[in-house]
Amino acid sequence: MTTFYLAVLVFSGLVLLAALSSALAFRFGAPLLLLFLGVGLLAGTDGFGIEFDNDALTFYVGSLALAVILFDSGFGTSFKTFKTSAAPALLLATAGVVATAGLVAVAAALILGFSLLEGFLLGAIVASTDAAAVFFLMRIGGIRVMDRVSATLEVESGINDPMAIFLTMTLVSILSMNETGVQEILPMLLHFVQEIGFGLLFGVVGGGLTVLIANRFSLNRGLAPILVLTAALLIFSATGAAGGSGFMAVYVAGLIAGNRHVRYVGSIRRFQEGMTWLAQIIMFLLLGLLATPRNFPEIFLPAFALALFLVFVARPAAVWLCLWKFNYRPRETNFIAWIGLRGAASILLAILPSLYGLENAGLIFNIVFVMVLVSLILQGWTLAPLARLLKLVQPRASGALxxxxxxxxxxxxxxxxxxxxxxxxxxxxxxxxxxxxxxxxxxxxxxxxxxxxxxxxxxxxxxxxxxxxxxxxxxxxxxxxxxxxANAGEEPLLGTQVLLPDRPLKELRAIDPTVAIPAGIEDMRLADYMKQELGGKPIIADRLHLGPLALIVRDADAEHNITSIGVWRDAASERPEGPLRSLSRFFGRLRRRVRR
Known part of the structure; x- marks a missing residue:
């Protein structure tokens, strides 16, 4: 019992220290999750000397923590947000993850001498964007980026983990069996379809059952959050046991439940926010305790080179390839490319090679750990300043108290x-x-x-x-x-100019010649186009982005017909070009030429 009490004392003390370190993050704008990781490293074998080397326990606890985080991410995502960015986010979460992994595989083969399959495994481990890392850092930085950008990031980071997990599990299995033949490709694809299919099915059904449980069997406000959380973990475990992706299922279940009426939803959201923080702290503490920093110097330079390649080449290339046809502005694409932070999910996946007994398991874990540290430091500290530089921050001069x-x-x-x-x-x-x-x-x-x-x-x-x-x-x-x-970064509520709703779309080129109008509808009425794109029921202050322009509903009648349209042109487009702006314009011209 003495050992038990000491273990609880030490672990609860570390959790408390990690939670208190958040004050430093808010004070200095430091990446909060980096501090959580730092507490684990400080307490570990090369710090205060706590010996912890249980890979399996870390992976299982981390998986449960990740399931809690993904459920909360889905629960807080509205269907409107999901629909707004579903197509580009889905492409980023699938093709983008594969493209990133493939590019890192080539770099790993050149820098580390890995085989392409081992390099692809390393790439798959670091290919996904960490949802919690992104949104915790945005919250700490006090920024709120434009709707389309934040929606894309929110949905992508919520659904790209299943793809990375599937790739990692598949590659680890192949490498552990030394089977790399073409005959393995078809079973892999079928297994992937099964995982995603079961994940979607269990997620949809589980989300409906979660709502039913919360509304029918929640006798008091205090019990409701417990019922919802246990339902989420039940969905996660049942899907995994059936051969599906539990992470996909738990995110979809959260998305379904969060967009339905649920009793005591306020209490549920507050409880889940606290559980998400606790899950992040526990996951990063365990991962920090598991690491052995004394082994980092020998692999630091190649790991640092791979991290820079991932940040400046692999992620941007994958993002540009996935988003070039979705009419994102270059600065929006640049920000999405830069914000692809790596976090606990990547370190968690880096444990799998050890569990399967792969030859370079320790090397892969250390490399991934260093890459995550570089990502959190380099991208985490520059996230808020870059958002402001690119004029993507929503006006928050006097937000809701x-x-x-x-x-x-x-x-x-x-x-x-x-x-x-x-x-x-x-x-x-x-x-x-x-x-x-x-x-x-x-x-x-x-x-x-x-x-x-x-x-x-x-x-x-x-x-x-x-x-x-x-x-x-x-x-x-x-x-x-x-x-x-009154600053140039703020977008007026109803725009700065007024357009007649009967005018054709092609007249927008008189405001900005660079605006890209979809082919075949140049003569369509502005009001009809906006009503169509806004789902048929526009209301005042609804807005639609078309290249550098934002079209805004200034007024609409009882039948949802738009009677007045405002327009806002991004003031940044009129400013002198700096190096970053010139690069953005170059990629924008290149994208338009590829389209033609």
Missing amino acids: EIVDIDLHENAKHELLVYRLAEGAPVLDGASIPRWAIPSLVVRDGLSMRYFYAGNLKAGDYLYLFVIPGMSYLLDQLFADPALA
Whole structure:
């Protein structure tokens, strides 16, 4: 029992130290997950001397932690976000992972002398973007990038792990059996189809059952999060036991459940956020304890060279190949390419060669560990500055003070926001609040009153609004000090110019000659095109990106016919070109030539 108490004391102390280190991350903008990993390294065999070498335990615990993270990622992704970026994100998560792995395989063969199959294994291990690393770093950096970019990253990082895991498991199995013949290709493909198919099937069914369990058997608010979490782990384990991808299933289940009405959803989200943090801390601590830094110097230079190749060549090339036909702006593609951070998932997969007894297992683990460290340091510390440099940050001069968790009946979808009105805010001067934002309550001088009885809004008021999820950032500038909001990086709520809805699409070239209009519809009415692309029911402040232009619904009638259109042209396109902008424009011209 003394040993047990000591083990619990040490591990809980490490978890507490890792959690407290988050203060450093928020203070200095450091990659938070790097600090978690650093605590594990500091406590490990080459630090304070804790001996830990249980590869199997680390892999199994890490897999469960990753399942919890993926379920939470899916639970927090709206169908609108998923639909917006499903095609490019799916391509990045499949073809992009394979392309990245293939390019790293060639580099590993040249730098390390690996066979192409061993190099491909190394590439598969580091090919996926770590979802938690990306969004934790964006949260710490205080940035919120443009919708299309964040949606693509969110969906890609949520669904690319199954592809990387499948490739790694398959290659490890082949290398362990020394079977590399062509006859193995067909069984591999069939196994992949089975994993993805079962993953989707179990995920859809499991997501529906999760909603049923949460709504029918949740007797109190405290029990609901436990039921949902255990249902997620049940889906993960049942899918894996049936021969499917448990990681795919648990993400899909989270996506299904998160977009349905679930009782006590506020409590569930708060609980899952805490569990996700705990899963990240435990996973990175164990991975840090497992590492032996004294072995890093002998492989540091080749691992560092591979990390640079992955960051500057393999990932950007794969991203450009996957996104060139989706009309992303060059700076958006550049940011997506740069933000491909590697994290715990890659280190976790690097344990598999050891479990299968491969010859270069230790070498592969150490190389991957160094590559993840380089990625977290190089990309993690520059993520926020690059987003601002590329003008991809959403206006946040005066964002919501709080998002209040509420449980609405059935399929109602709104979130409750709290704003504090700044002196001189546009809404105080008569700017209209969009109809999809419903003011409910005003708190003035410590007293609460209904919005319709509060009279004219005043500076310092706290305003509570019900808002459609995902639209809140567009309200920020209404309640901000205009002096803070007046910078070139902010996009006006309803645009700076007004277009007639009956005009043809081709007239957009008068605003920007570089805008790419889909062939065959140049004479289509602007209003009809926007209504079609926005799903048939546009509302005020809905926006549609077309190259450098953002087309915005300024007004619509009861039948959802657009009666006024605003347009916003990215001010960055008028600025003098720097080296990065010149490179972006070069790739943009190259992409258009390839299309023609």
